Amino acid sequence: MTLPRRVPLSAALRYQGGGPMWAWILHRVSGLGMILFIASHVLAGFGIQQLGGDWAIWYNTIYESLYFQLFIYFCVIFHAVNGLRIIILDAWPALIKFQREFIWLEWAIVLPIYGLTAWIMIQRSLGG
């Protein structure tokens, strides 16, 4: 059981946690995004292969769109790199002292990987 937290939304929005707070929020959002995508992708794949359902083919068209791919690729890359940061900080708690530096390092890894791929994806989709 977790502790009940009775924090009003207005107070939550005023909280200034900085980098680690945003990493926590994005980790959560990207994790939920991936569950939604992967679980339904597995089920739609099963649907196409075994049941031949039109709903599964319709579902495929959603994640073939560029916007969805840009979203889910960000989820995967961010969640992976942020997860590695969490593993490292959990394994060597002394490093917590440098957690802000870890956030910068994390973005320095995520942004080039994501940006390069996103750039190619957008360019390809514009070029046809």
Added chain:
Amino acid sequence: MKPRKVPTPGWNFEYLMWLFTRISGAAMVLLALIGFVGALVMGARYHMDLGTLLRWTFFPNPNHVLNSDIPDIAPWANAYWQIMQLALVFFGATHGFNGLRLVLEEYIHSWGWHMFLRLVLMVLWLITLGAGFFLVLTS
């Protein structure tokens, strides 16, 4: 104010899932790297577009490279890559549904709803595992 009850430290469920989340997370990064190298060995530089390369990277299933120019996919649809896929399905589904459970339980405070939630997520987890394993073994 009454102090809250904290579970005793040790090999309890929450600790095991905490450990599993870290180990499976690192394992999935490793599996993705193996898939990435595998796609390059397969000839991604000349026969695949970026999307196909990424699809094989994150899930090395032969259906994921159907639209590429790889002359023959058959040599790549073998037991080695099937084991990689099964590991990914198992790690991914377990890591993901446990994460979903943790997120939901932070916003729900009654024991009864927790148990109901765990039952529902357990069923969804088993369905996803079953569908995923079936797909991997038949494709």
